[in-house]
Amino acid sequence: MIFNSLPFLIFAAVFFLLYFQVRGRERMWLILLSGYFFYGWWDWRFLGLIAFTTVMDFTLGLYIDRSENQKQRRTAVVASIVMNLTFLGFFKYFNFFADSLATLVRSLGMEPSWTTLNIILPVGISFYTFQSLSYTVDVYRRKLPVERDFIKFAAFVSLFPQLMAGPIVRAYDLLPQMSEDKKFEWRRWNSGLGRVLWGFFKKVAIADSLAPFVDQIFTAPETFGSLHLLIGVVFYSFQIYCDFSGYSDIAIGLARMMGFRFPENFRTPYFSRSFSEFWTRWHISLSSWLRDYLYIPLGGNRHGVVKTYRNNMITMLLGGLWHGANWAFVFWGFLHGLYLILQRLVSPIWRSVVRVMRLPKFVDDGVCILAVYTLTLFAWIYFRAGSLGPASFKVANQVIMGILSGEQFSFGAIINKFQVLKGVLLIGILLTVEITNFRWHWNERQLRHPAWRMAAFAALLWLIAFFGTFGSNAFIYFQF
């Protein structure tokens, strides 16, 4: 079930009616069953996979907690890691590695005899796997007390707002909240609803409106002029931002309406002044997960420059691979790893330039933001092409060469001018709200003034009606 669909609106209405009528254990059951219903609406066959992961991690958690023997504890946590990553690896990466190996074998002049399997990727597997995995690891690290109530643990894994596409809420953030007795509060309800509406606006009005223009340029890049391609790439950067952060807004808002506190997943990432800052503002729940469970265990920045670079690169390469089974995603991760390394080299030089030339702060910030955005844009081209299968690198390179050629760099050469104008207008609305939000804190404001709330909610719904694309388009991050 996806948020931007009629079945979900009906589901949510029924769920919230029931949710505040029940307490304690009944509520846990409601959360659990509604999560399974929500997920099963997409494909009930994969409910068994979630259930199995849940049972195994719950059992291993108990075992890790009970055991005083460090070796046994370690074995159990490794078993959890292996199990979770095996599922993820099989469903998501089996064909990718089989294909890659076949290509390698063919390049050596041999003909491989195996074939790939027709594997369906279970929606959200990357998200709930990481979430469940964080539990056993944290119990092993003794950062989190073990959960002895299976229903509560199962409800934690299947909590529907974040089940399909995050944010990846860690066990130590969410499990303690499962025990709280949450009563209905208007303030929380209004705050959550405001967030949900803003998320819908970002997804339905912005991301889905930009999508056709973007799809067109990645389908046949050779037929478009350079300005058309450049606009398409810029549009993609906002499409993916609004698609994913829109989902996160809806998830955070729904959770807030239920009484849960989810961590923020995006903080205006395109205003980042460095790549390290970018990764504290883009998909925060994943980047912090990778930082805590991969980068730091690898040694982080504690063992000299070379190992820091290596750890940066490994983390970003795996982060890229997490997004999808295609070398283009890995290359996207490689680019971001490279950016992080280059930043460490270039940043001191730039700081010296700023000091010597006495550049004002707004120029310094402006240059940095522009540089980070431009390089991010470059990497997005490979990321977008990553979903195109074997042709991904060819298409990405065509788009880049098309932009750099400078041919037909005029507005007159653009075929869908109206889509461009609509896209620019919507991005303008988004940026205006996000920039003014630094000062005005819109969601706080609507909570203090009911009249503001009425106007803001109505305005959002009017904007959705006027600009929205109502095809129940799935969220991009579902495929990851």
Add this chain to the structure above:
Amino acid sequence: MKHFIWYAAFLALLFTGDRLAGWLLQRETMASQFRYSRLYSGRAGADVLLVGNSRGLTFYAPYIEQSSGQSTCNLSYNGLPMDVANALIQDYLEHYPAPKTLLLDITICDRANNELLAGFAMYAPFSPRLSGLIRDSLPKMWGGNQFSHLTRFNNEIFQRALFHRKKSDKDWLLDRVIPPKLVAEVAQQQYPLEVHPQLVTSLQAAVQAAQAKGVQVQLVISPYFPGFAQNVTNLDALKTAVEQATGLPVHDYRQALGDPGDFGDFMHPNRAGSIHYIDLLRKDGLLP
């Protein structure tokens, strides 16, 4: 209780604002110089009615009017499907004196286009035919349009109407020369044209309605880029189907223009190409 009152007020504001904004946008739309706004506000009477999809924009109205002294109304639109064109033609015939000629490019039958049909929602209050088409083909959208009037304006047709608010749309045409790198690929390009029997039936209905009003109907296949027409599959099948359905000959200009400089892309003659094409149509007596 206080919160429920606020939410009730919110719903009232939401509904009232939607209706008010819908009314304002409707007013602006109908005052526009855009073709369909003129059609549904009584400002589209003409001697020659021109109909097609994006290829129908090749019927370059300023040149026809200048060379023949006849007034024109071009109902063509990018991706316009024949079922919508049928509704537009019949609405025209119902509200205006019969034109002398209806010139129709039959490649308009190559696709159904519900996405574009949705764009005509803002004209649905003025056309039971369009309203019925939307209700039958897009029932959810039709329901949404009744619930929120703002959704009727959430489309490209509205944007074009706004763009042409004070600016004539008669010279709307793809005016560029096909890029050389695209020309080099002409042999590899395929255009899978499909014959949709229900669209041929719509064309037949439009032709019969026009003939019943004494309109001289001319059916044509407009020019394709040299060497491209053979890559368009089923063109002959479409021609035969239309001739059988209407009993009229289809005048075939698919290879009438031989100069690559006459085209904006493989499918569309540019301004120069359109002028050459219109000269041919006039010479052959299809246009006055």
